[in-house]
Amino acid sequence: MSTVTKPTKSLCSGSEAIARSAMAAGLRFYAGYPMAPSTDILETFTRELAHADGVCINVETEIEGVNMALGAAMTGFRAATGSTGQGVALMQEAIAEAGLHETPLVVFTVGRMQQDYFQSTRGGGWGDYRTICMAPKDVPEAVELTQLLFHLTDKYRVPGILLTDGILARTQVSVDLSPIEFEPLPEKTWALDGAGTGTGHSKSYWTFAGGKANNPGLGPQTHWVNLAEKFEVIARNEPRWEEVHTEGAETLIVAFGTAAAFVEHVVRDLNAEGVRVGMFRPITLWPFPGDQLEAAAESAKAIGVFELNAGQMIDDVKLNVPNRKLVRPIGGISVDDSGINIGELLDAPAVRARIELLIEEMTQ
Amino acid sequence: MTDSDTLATATLRAPSAPDMLLSREHPLCPGCGHPVSIRLVLETIEELQLQQRTIGVFGHGCSALMITHLDVDMNLSLHGRAPATATGIKRMRPDRFVFTMQGDGDMINEGLAEIMHAAARGENITCLLLNNGVFGDTGGQMTAGTVIGQRSTSTLDGRNAEQHGYPIALSKILAGMDGVSFVARTTVSDAAGVSRTKRLLKRAFEHQLAGHGFSLVEILTMCPTGWVTAASEGPGYLGETLGHESEFGVLRDTWDPAAAGAAGSE
Amino acid sequence: MTRERRATGTVTIDVEGCKGCELCIAACPPSVLSMSTALNESGFRYPELSDGCTGCTACQLICPDYVFEVYRLAPTT
Numbered sequence: 001m002s003t004v005t006k007p008t009k010s011l012c013s014g015s016e017a018i019a020r021s022a023m024a025a026g027l028r029f030y031a032g033y034p035m036a037p038s039t040d041i042l043e044t045f046t047r048e049l050a051h052a053d054g055v056c057i058n059v060e061t062e063i064e065g066v067n068m069a070l071g072a073a074m075t076g077f078r079a080a081t082g083s084t085g086q087g088v089a090l091m092q093e094a095i096a097e098a099g100l101h102e103t104p105l106v107v108f109t110v111g112r113m114q115q116d117y118f119q120s121t122r123g124g125g126w127g128d129y130r131t132i133c134m135a136p137k138d139v140p141e142a143v144e145l146t147q148l149l150f151h152l153t154d155k156y157r158v159p160g161i162l163l164t165d166g167i168l169a170r171t172q173v174s175v176d177l178s179p180i181e182f183e184p185l186p187e188k189t190w191a192l193d194g195a196g197t198g199t200g201h202s203k204s205y206w207t208f209a210g211g212k213a214n215n216p217g218l219g220p221q222t223h224w225v226n227l228a229e230k231f232e233v234i235a236r237n238e239p240r241w242e243e244v245h246t247e248g249a250e251t252l253i254v255a256f257g258t259a260a261a262f263v264e265h266v267v268r269d270l271n272a273e274g275v276r277v278g279m280f281r282p283i284t285l286w287p288f289p290g291d292q293l294e295a296a297a298e299s300a301k302a303i304g305v306f307e308l309n310a311g312q313m314i315d316d317v318k319l320n321v322p323n324r325k326l327v328r329p330i331g332g333i334s335v336d337d338s339g340i341n342i343g344e345l346l347d348a349p350a351v352r353a354r355i356e357l358l359i360e361e362m363t364q
Numbered sequence: 365m366t367d368s369d370t371l372a373t374a375t376l377r378a379p380s381a382p383d384m385l386l387s388r389e390h391p392l393c394p395g396c397g398h399p400v401s402i403r404l405v406l407e408t409i410e411e412l413q414l415q416q417r418t419i420g421v422f423g424h425g426c427s428a429l430m431i432t433h434l435d436v437d438m439n440l441s442l443h444g445r446a447p448a449t450a451t452g453i454k455r456m457r458p459d460r461f462v463f464t465m466q467g468d469g470d471m472i473n474e475g476l477a478e479i480m481h482a483a484a485r486g487e488n489i490t491c492l493l494l495n496n497g498v499f500g501d502t503g504g505q506m507t508a509g510t511v512i513g514q515r516s517t518s519t520l521d522g523r524n525a526e527q528h529g530y531p532i533a534l535s536k537i538l539a540g541m542d543g544v545s546f547v548a549r550t551t552v553s554d555a556a557g558v559s560r561t562k563r564l565l566k567r568a569f570e571h572q573l574a575g576h577g578f579s580l581v582e583i584l585t586m587c588p589t590g591w592v593t594a595a596s597e598g599p600g601y602l603g604e605t606l607g608h609e610s611e612f613g614v615l616r617d618t619w620d621p622a623a624a625g626a627a628g629s630e
Numbered sequence: 631m632t633r634e635r636r637a638t639g640t641v642t643i644d645v646e647g648c649k650g651c652e653l654c655i656a657a658c659p660p661s662v663l664s665m666s667t668a669l670n671e672s673g674f675r676y677p678e679l680s681d682g683c684t685g686c687t688a689c690q691l692i693c694p695d696y697v698f699e700v701y702r703l704a705p706t707t
Contacts, residue, residue: 060481061481075456194416194419197435198383198415199415200386206431212432212435213386216432371642376701380690552692555692596653598653
């Protein structure tokens, strides 16, 4: 008889699940500014992080929040900040800075619709930097990707964004919040801890990598070239994606995040009815799984991009498929009168109608 | 010239620079007050034996031109954001001595929200304001610290209120805020000022070490380049402008309230 | 008749490190520093010490280029 260990499960909202998963990953510092629909993550940390031997600061400004998180991360502790896209807009400079002086920093962007794709993948900061970006489709995946993001940002010493949305944030699901084990990482000997001061071996965290008079750094040219090479390594090693019924599919739908959960539901229904339509879902928006999308699109006569914006991920799709002329946007801006909540397009029948129209227009 | 025989029997009273200064050659201008201020900070760290437990967060400006010379574990933070970065560092390492070093352009212009909020929160860090009333690093333009009548490369006839508005007297404002433990104002424009600055730095550092909360020292420094004046006339110009009718010494001290208001007594 | 000033202190001056700002000249209480006529390799004039230094350290305190080291002389018997 085998002993079965029951995993610990909790019923909680996506926001609570993300926050608790971060704490399971050893997060010790969070600085956040309230803004819907990201506020519940901040409130969960406000209630719980101190009990997990951590510090949560309700900051006066987003810019201070991200810079505090940078400072905390520099000392070697896992640190994060977050907001919705309009708040993360203010944090762009500091996110770039994390990329340029190699500080792991996790940002929880809880978007309102899906209009944060460009911000999350291109970034509005200065310089040749990249930000790992992951977009879970549901709460259980958000729990897993949160811990993975802390692991990868530490492993490569880069910033990372977990991109979700208001629906995921507010959906209550029963999830396993236990710590996930990853490959062990080396000790953070790079951490800024003051121990070097006055020893002749002090450290300098500086995007220009100038070092010290007695220990010159690489300098900006070499340092920035090295960073670019590091980002290429990440781009090769870390793309993640999911495919549903893509084998030989005549029509391919590309979607990310919560919208992809709706597309997947419709795609499975259509396949059960004999329609050869597949879904390709990038999980990492950066590095975008371009080679894998190219392979999945090989037999497609139509590629529909379903996203709740005026067309952002579609640029990455067109860059990677064999024939960009086959790509069509089938989503669009969809917002309610408040401008904050998702509108009527994110509904299975509406999604199905868009896919069926695409199939009709392009494959028949 | 002093001959080596004389030196052999003499006693060293003051070395040129502390051990923590990695190089005496720097690119700052003749007559700049920043290298003096920086030297005093290093001397104070050494005297209080804060080596191996100090982290500095530097703003952008001429003082940052010397970061390669300082044997201090440090971060060159984003412009104006040093108090926030220092907060994140100190909250994770409360056992470390954490200071910021920022110019007036960095602290009073770009970083006004950061310094005010860190002060109000009573963060247990020491912020140092090197105030020469100009953006020295970009050639000497006006900042929120430029006083009325002061020359800069963007106020060649002197700042006037009608055209340029008024400066922000940051130390005075912070000295009136709850959450702030210690505020002092001083200069490095003459030897007496330099000695006073050193004593006030020590007091500020001791506030942090005792866990008393937020401390700030404003050091008025010379920028002959930005002021379009001869290096030798820097101290005099400082006295006529930034230092004119100013209160020096301790402006606020919640640890020893009797010390506040004793201007110039330091 | 000029009175001879007896020095109780002395300084070493890093001539090549000086940038000619002259702050030490004004700072020196017994006024025993004056600028040279010669130039250092960077093209700056630099301070020269005459008799009467007291080793007060005012020059070292004020110098932005760390040019001075200040000494107290051994007492003469």
